[in-house]
Ligand SMILES: NC(=O)c1ccc[n+]([C@@H]2O[C@H](COP(=O)([O-])OP(=O)(O)OC[C@H]3O[C@@H](n4cnc5c(N)ncnc54)[C@H](O)[C@@H]3O)[C@@H](O)[C@H]2O)c1
């Protein structure tokens with residue numbers, strides 16, 4: 006009997022519960038096919054927790070996450086809470102959970118499935134061979150710097166500060182070198198060193214560490230240029246390492262290489278094997294509750310959990326293969342369907358993937 010792995014499951018808001026439900030079906034199927042055992046504990050987080058507990062990140066939720074081996078998260082947020090004070094914003098809870106759990110490294114793979122090239126706005130020949138990984142710093146930078154308002158000469162002033170220390174930069178940069186070493190050995194460090202002091206420090210740290218990884222080819226790319234090159238030569242990128250806000254923006258851009266943000270999975274990691282796994286997308290209030298959401302990003306996030314936290318590569322490979330097979334067979338949710346009239350619902354996509362999961 007396999008050791009029981011504890012997974013904290015946080016559905017969240019909007020399409021969160023819809024996509025997480027499909028990932029939970031996949032979890033059950035993996036238990037049946039591979040004999041692994043998972044114990045899940047559900048927790049409230051985000052907008053729903055604000056409504057029921059008066060805070061986006063209840064103590065109980067944090068306790069459940071800390072006592073688990075890994076966390077599966079859907080998405081949080083929505084217009085209902087958009088004008089709340091910042092302590093009562095779902096997004097504030099998201100930043101708090103990342104910080105509390107020490108998840109400084111966010112891996113966001115963007116892989117273009119051959120059969121989905123028609124779902125992208127880029128030409129198929131530009132997309133050919135695109136398989137990149139954004140390594141985003143997740144617990145520092147402008148997201149976590151001091152923020153305040155003050156009265157200025159021209160009315161209210163708002164201040165956001167961006168701070169990075171060498172230790173924070175070094176640990177994420179080392180992670181990225183390690184990731185690149187297991188891939189195609191190319192690292193693009195993305196910054197704005199022509200303007201920002203934090204970026205100058207970032208670049209110095211990358212240059213100091215690079216000689217320790219002589220097998221990795223390093224390029225420095227300014228973030229504005231990177232945004233452009235991602236559309237011009239996406240296949241030339243292997244690993245992109247960058248600070249918190251640039252990584253947020255570039256990963257949503259990279260999503261469109263794959264056809265939809267509904268395809269992009271992520272792993273948030275710290276020093277140990279513990280991780281939080283969530284799709285890159287948000288709660289998509291515009292399509293919530295209609296079974297229109299693509300569950301693949303969440304299902305692929307679960308595959309990342311199996312591979313990275315539990316070392317269950319057989320199950321992770323089987324999930325990824327099942328997703329590829331279902332897409333190859335022509336099944337599409339609306340976001341990736343060229344002919345929208347043929348699109349299938351969230352749960353139908355989940356069911357098809359579940360049925361396709363098999364031992365190699
Ligand atoms: N990690 C998170 O929980 C997270 C991430 C991003 C945004 N958010 C929050 O989500 C809310 C909505 O944000 P937004 O609209 O800017 O971004 P979003 O990612 O929720 O949606 C952007 C667009 O992509 C579509 N989309 C997103 N996921 C999809 C899926 N799985 N299948 C099909 N289409 C999908 C949406 O319908 C929408 O048109 C905000 O409150 C935001 O703060 C949360």
Ligand SMILES: CC(C)[C@H](C(=O)O)[C@@H](O)C(=O)O
Pocket residue numbers: 082096099100253285287
């Ligand atoms: C909702 C928001 C706080 C979050 C972020 O910016 O990190 C989201 O955009 C993401 O990419 O996970």
Ligand SMILES: [Mg+2]
Pocket residue numbers: 253254257285
């Ligand atoms: Mg984002």
